[in-house]
Amino acid sequence: MADSQLVEQIKEKCRDVEVDAEQRLVVGPDKLLGLMKELRDTFGFDFLSNVTAADYPDYFEVIYHPCRIRDAAMVTVKTRVDKKRPRVPSVCGLWGAANWQEREVYDLFGIVFEGHPDLRRIFLEDDFPGHPLRKSFPLAEQREYLGG
Amino acid sequence: MILRLDHEVITEAIPVVGYLHRGLEKLAEARTYTQVIPYTDRMDYLAAMLNNLGYVQAVEKLAGIEVPERAEYIRVICAELSRIASHLLFVATFAMDVGAVTGFMYPFRDRERVLDLFEMVSGSRMTVSYMRIGGVAEDLPEEFLPTLKKFLDDLPACIDEYNGLITGNEIFQARTKNVGRLDPQVAINYGISGPVLRASGVYYDLRKLRPYGIYDRFDFEVPLGKNGDCFDRFVVRIKEIEQSARIIRQAMEQLPEGPIMGKVPKVLRPPKGAEVYHEIEGAKGILGFYLVSDGSNRPYRMHVRAPSFINLGLINEMVRGWKVADVIAILGSIDICLGEVDR
Numbered sequence: 001m002a003d004s005q006l007v008e009q010i011k012e013k014c015r016d017v018e019v020d021a022e023q024r025l026v027v028g029p030d031k032l033l034g035l036m037k038e039l040r041d042t043f044g045f046d047f048l049s050n051v052t053a054a055d056y057p058d059y060f061e062v063i064y065h066p067c068r069i070r071d072a073a074m075v076t077v078k079t080r081v082d083k084k085r086p087r088v089p090s091v092c093g094l095w096g097a098a099n100w101q102e103r104e105v106y107d108l109f110g111i112v113f114e115g116h117p118d119l120r121r122i123f124l125e126d127d128f129p130g131h132p133l134r135k136s137f138p139l140a141e142q143r144e145y146l147g148g
Numbered sequence: 149m150i151l152r153l154d155h156e157v158i159t160e161a162i163p164v165v166g167y168l169h170r171g172l173e174k175l176a177e178a179r180t181y182t183q184v185i186p187y188t189d190r191m192d193y194l195a196a197m198l199n200n201l202g203y204v205q206a207v208e209k210l211a212g213i214e215v216p217e218r219a220e221y222i223r224v225i226c227a228e229l230s231r232i233a234s235h236l237l238f239v240a241t242f243a244m245d246v247g248a249v250t251g252f253m254y255p256f257r258d259r260e261r262v263l264d265l266f267e268m269v270s271g272s273r274m275t276v277s278y279m280r281i282g283g284v285a286e287d288l289p290e291e292f293l294p295t296l297k298k299f300l301d302d303l304p305a306c307i308d309e310y311n312g313l314i315t316g317n318e319i320f321q322a323r324t325k326n327v328g329r330l331d332p333q334v335a336i337n338y339g340i341s342g343p344v345l346r347a348s349g350v351y352y353d354l355r356k357l358r359p360y361g362i363y364d365r366f367d368f369e370v371p372l373g374k375n376g377d378c379f380d381r382f383v384v385r386i387k388e389i390e391q392s393a394r395i396i397r398q399a400m401e402q403l404p405e406g407p408i409m410g411k412v413p414k415v416l417r418p419p420k421g422a423e424v425y426h427e428i429e430g431a432k433g434i435l436g437f438y439l440v441s442d443g444s445n446r447p448y449r450m451h452v453r454a455p456s457f458i459n460l461g462l463i464n465e466m467v468r469g470w471k472v473a474d475v476i477a478i479l480g481s482i483d484i485c486l487g488e489v490d491r
Contacts, residue, residue: 097339123166
């Protein structure tokens with residue numbers, strides 16, 4: 001859980017952000033870049049440790065874990081993305097660490113990162129059908145179980 | 149890796165990864181929390197104990213499980229042994245990569261002793277699956293601590309050997325000094341972690357800055373480099389082997405008696421909607437586990453923040469402008485494990 005005092009300060013500076021019960025910052029995709037820029041420039045979060053996504057029944061969620069080198073502080077930033085048109089602004093311009101991680105999310109979930117300099121699949125072949133980490137993509141064993 | 153060249157100089161390097169992609173994150177969604185543990189071994193298979201540790205600690209956070217003291221100490225001993233094993237392999241393969249094939253044999257001989265210790269405690273040399281949610285699988289056998297002590301006593305002489313044969317070697321130094329210098333600000337921006345980051349002079353070791361388990365009880369140093377070149381990345385890891393040995397000795401001294409498994413329900417169901425992201429200092433860098441629970445006995449989502457994957461992302465910037473022979477030195481000095489890159 002992120003330090004609640006720090007989260008308070010962030011909420012003060014960035015009005016569009018909501019804070020959930022576990023001190024995580026939740027923001028819409030349109031306000032994401034603004035928040036990330038504040039985190040990096042004002043609050044000193046210079047180290048983007050983790051970018052990933054999750055598939056929930058009604059939406060995709062993209063999750064970021066920016067950190068600070070000087071004191072290893074970490075916050076969680078989440079944004080919800082529409083399943084029918086999954087697009088999120090890329091944060092590659094802020095942290096180079098996002099480059100490959102966003103490609104991985106694109107490859108496995110099909111979420112498009114707008115503004116990414118080189119958005120292409122990374123693990124799977126270019127013509128692989130579908131996006132495996134989506135819940136709608138069954139594992140081979142699940143397919144047999146369903147009689148498919 | 150595809151290299152675009154202008155005569156002998158690299159203009160672009162395009163890594164093509166995914167040949168070891170097994171879909172572990174997807175598979176984890178169809179297994180119980182305990183059944184996922186063997187999958188974690190197979191990510192960074194050169195330092196399996198550390199993977200186990202990161203995962204079980206994440207689940208313990210998720211479900212609020214406490215680990216008994218003896219298990220914590222055993223975990224530290226095994227985790228640091230794993231780090232030593234991984235770094236010994238790095239020393240061996242890096243020496244071989246730059247051409248010193250005999251340099252491969254000496255660290256591997258010593259790594260065998262660590263693998264023997266793992267086999268003693270878990271039945272397996274590499275893919276150990278030794279840690280469990282709430283503790284460790286079994287207690288240490290009788291022969292373990294004396295064998296470990298002998299290994300640690302012999303280790304300084306082994307490191308002297310490596311320094312004499314490899315580190316101090318003129319040709320090795322010519323191949324690695326000032327090659328592939330990594331600027332610390334670039335490294336931080338690209339999410340580089342572990343010995344690569346520390347070789348560029350950045351003090352960032354989670355065992356010190358965000359201690360997990362009982363790491364705050366140990367006295368050890370974090371070796372830093374100055375130039376961020378291949379040579380520094382090599383020397384930092386040699387020094388880390390020494391520091392890990394230091395931690396293990398302290399853990400052996402402080403090791404208490406007691407149970408090795410905490411209170412864990414028969415069927416583990418973390419609370420619905422619970423979510424955790426836990427990072428540890430792995431052998432290759434920061435190893436993170438992101439877990440989401442839906443209240444069932446299987447993870448709803450598991451993501452692994454793999455240090456080798458992220459460290460490899462910078463390779464293009466690092467090798468541009470160098471020659472082909474230097475690419476091998478630079479790529480080797482990052483020390484990646486493909487199992488972790490692809491997952």
